[in-house]
Amino acid sequence: EVQLVESGGGLVQPGKSLRLSCAASGFTLRSYSMNWVRQAPGKGLEWVSYISSGSTNIYYADSVKGRFTISRDNAKSSLYLQMNSLRAEDTAVYYCARDLSAGSPFFDYWGQGTLVTVSS
């Protein structure tokens, strides 16, 4: 059974950093490209970042470019999101989501999400 489990969320002050993790199981992570998607409280879904299976291609939403860094460790079956210079508007549930196949933007499996709250 495919499972994605996010962790690392919590309450953090503006300007600080946080690192999210996504543990993958039930499939071979190195064969899939992955994404982070977030959802602010009461708002819609927003794509955050993409990383190809071999980390060759990486993309970011304009709203996080220069502040967030996506990475992966296929040997550990893990995906990461390093979030720096956090702002109140980054407050959201963060989901990791798998692409149906390499480079195809169809998110077939999602984790349960981890809540990040940026507040003083």
Place this chain on the structure above:
Amino acid sequence: QPALTQPASVSGSPGQSITISCTGTSSDVGNYNFVSWYQQHAGKVPKFLIYGVSNRPTGVSNRFSGSKSGNTASLTISGLQTEDEADYYCISYTSSNYVVFGGGTKLTVL
């Protein structure tokens, strides 16, 4: 501001059909068949509903169907059921930055 435009809300009665539109541009919906749809019940994780404009993943009811014309993709739900009440989101590949989301549509089953 979401790049793809969806109606904020739609409604229908049980048994009826409804259609949710998703309008983009020639840089996304209009030029690629990489459109997908997701269903999200309140407080739940989004569910993969449609991909490649009109394909259903295994296990998704055939009451859900997708189509596209020009810069607008559409999700049609036939034979509405109370459990269809949820938020629906479209996503498209975009030449500018991998993917863009629609703002979401709240479906109310009256």
